[in-house]
Amino acid sequence: MPKLWFVIKREYLTRVLTKGFIISTVAIPAFIIGIIVFQFFVAEKQPAHTQTIAIVDEAGQLGDLIESLLTKQKLPDGKPAFAVVQIQEQPRDPQELRAHLTTLTRTRRLSGYLWIPHDILAGERPQFVVRNPGAFMTLETINHAVTNAVIARLLQSKGVSVQNLSTLLHTADVRLIHLTPKGESEEKGQIYAVAIGMATILYGSLLMYGITTMRSVLEEKTTRIMEILISSIQPFELLAGKILGVAAVGLTQFLIWAVSAGLLAAYGLSMARTMGPSDSGFNVHLPPVLLAFGVLYFIGGYFLFASMYAAIGSAVSSEQDAQQLQMPVTLLLVASFFLFSIVMSDPNSPVSIALSMIPFFSPILMVMRIALQTPPLWQIALSLVLLALTTLGVTYASARIYRVGVLMYGKRPSFIELFRWLRYS
C-alpha cells in the first residue's frame, strides 16, 4: 500500500474522531439555524407595541390625512400600530416646540415625532425624529403615509377629489418572472438566496479547511515530528496526503450536513402535504447541475488554497508567524467574498466575466454566476482550465517551499526568501 494512504488515513482519523469535529459539525448548522430563527421570531416582530407619535404640521394641510392613514395600521395582535398626537398650536416658537418634543422623545414619553415642513408640497423634506436609529420598518410605514398624503393633496389642488385614498393609491405589486431554460418561474429572491448561500458556504469552507491544513503542517513542525516523517516519505507525498486527508474530513462534514438537511427537507415536505396543498411557499430549487459545479469548483479552489496555506504552515515555526504570513492568502479569499456584490448586480457584465475567470476568485464568483444566470459554456470551461492550471502551478511551487520550509526553524521568512526557496535543489 502506498505511504500516501497512511498519511491520509492518519490525518482523517485523528480529525474526525475528535470532540472538536463533532462539535463543529453540530454547532455550525445549529448556529446558522439559530440566527435565522432568532431573526424570524424576534427581529421581525420588533415593534410589538403601539408607538406614540407626535405630528407637527407647519402648514396644517396634511396632519389629518397622515393621522388617518397611520391609525389604520394594525399590529399582528390587532392593536393599532400608532397612536398619533397632532400638535395644533401653530403660532408657538418652532425652536421651543422642537426642544420640547425632543425632551419628550428622550424621556420615552413619545416614540418619536414627525415634522412636516411648510413647503412640503414644493418638495421640502419632512423629518422623523426618533431615539432608536434602527427604526427602518417604522420609517417605511411613515414614509408611505406621508407620500400618499402629499399625492392626495396635490391631486386635490388639481381638482381631483379623493374619496378613498387606499383604492386610489394601492401598490401595483409587480411580479418578477425569471426565464429559466425550462420555462418561467416567479422570482421572490430565491435565486439570490441560493447564489449567496453557495458563495458563503464555499468561502467559509475554503477558509476553514485551508487554515486547518496550515495548522496541521505547522503542528508537525512545532512538535518536531516532521524530521522523522520526511526521513520515511517524500515531502511531496506528505503534503499531498495532508491536503487529501483534510479534504476528506471536509467532504465528510458536508455529507453529514447534506444528508441531515435532506432528511429535514423530506420531513418538512411530508408535514406540508398532510397540512394540505400550498403553493405560496418560498420554494428553493437547487439544480443538480449547480450542485455539481459547486463541488467541482470547491475541489479546485480547495487544492489551490490548501496548498498555499500548507506552504505558509511549512515556512513558519509558530502560530503568530503563521497569522502574519497567511494574511495575503486569506485576503484573496476575503476579496472574492466582497467582490460578489459586483457579480450579483450584473452577472454578465465584462467586469463580472473577467473576475470569474481569475483562478483565485473563480471558485466563488463563477459558482455565483452559474447560480444566477447560466453563463456560456466556454466561459465555464475556460475558468475551469485556468483554475486547474493555476492550481497545478501553485501546488508545485508550494511543494518546493514546503520541502525547504519543513526543516527551517527560527525567524519568520519574508516573501522574498520564500521565492528564493523555490530555486533550491
Next chain:
Amino acid sequence: MSLEASSDAVIAEGISKRFDSVTAVSKLSLSIRQGALFGLLGPNGAGKTTTLRIIMRVLVPDEGRLRVFGQHLTSSVQNMIGYLPEERGLYPRMKVIDVLVFLASLKGVPEFEARRRGRSWLERLEIGAWAERKVIDLSKGMQQKVQFIAAVLHRPQLLILDEPFAGLDPINAAIIKDIMLEMHDQGTTIILSSHRMEQVEMMCDSICLINAGQKVLDGELQEIKRQYGKNTVRIEYCGDENFLDQPAIIERINRHGAMVEAKLRAGADPQEILKTAVERGVRIRRFELVEPPLNDIFIEKVSEDHA
C-alpha cells in the same frame, strides 16, 4: 574507493551543502562498512546533523555522490533506515501505540505486525502500561523511549542516532545503550552522532571527526589511537600536585577531580613523573600508560590544521 563496493553501508564522496552564505558541510567523504558502530563526532555546529540528513536524503547535497547500501536513496532503501533525530517530537494528541504503528507503516511494516512489535518494545522499555495513553501524558523521558522504539520498530539495517543519550537519565541511557550493542551484534550498521566524545568513544569501532563542516580524521578507532601511541599517563594520587610541574616531560594536563591525564612530550619517559612523585612523598594510587582520549586527538588535530 569505489561506489559499488558492497561491503559498505554508506559511501559519500565529496559532499557539500551550503545554506545561503553558510557552508554546513564541505567536500566530506566517508565510508561506513556494514555492521560498523560508527561515531560521527565533533563540536556543536560542526555539521553532524546536516551530514546525517544528507545520508537520509532529507537534504539534497549541493555536490558530491552518495550511496546507501550501494544504491541511490529510494523508498525501499528509506525503509531500511531507522532515524532518531536530535530534535525529538511525536504527535502529542495521538495514542502512543497509534503513533508507533503510523510511523512503522511509513516504513512498510504491516499494521498488525507493527502493533504487535510496538507492544513488545513498550513492554521491554517498561512503558507497556502507557500504550493506550496519549503521548502528551508521558514524561519527557518516556517520550524519548517511544521515539527510540519508532527508530527501531521496522528492524532497520542502518540505524542513525543523533545525540541519542541527550536528556536521558543514566538508567535509561544504559538501557538504550544495551539495545544498541545488541543490534550491533546482530549486524545492524549504527551511526552515532555526538558532541560528547568521551561518552561514545568506548562504544564505537570506527569514527569520523568533523569540525566546521570538514573532516578532521576518520578510520577504525583502534588504528587511530595506535597512530598516536600510548603517550598519555592516567594518574590517581594523594598529596601535593606540584610533581606534575615538569614542562620538559608533560605537554598538557587534563584534570578530572582525583584523576589527571598527563600528555607526554614526544620521547619523554613516563618513569620520570613517577620518580619525582615518590621523591616528594606523593602517594600514587594509580599510574597507567594509555592511548590518548579522542578529545585530545581532536584538539591536537584541529590546532595542527590551524597552525
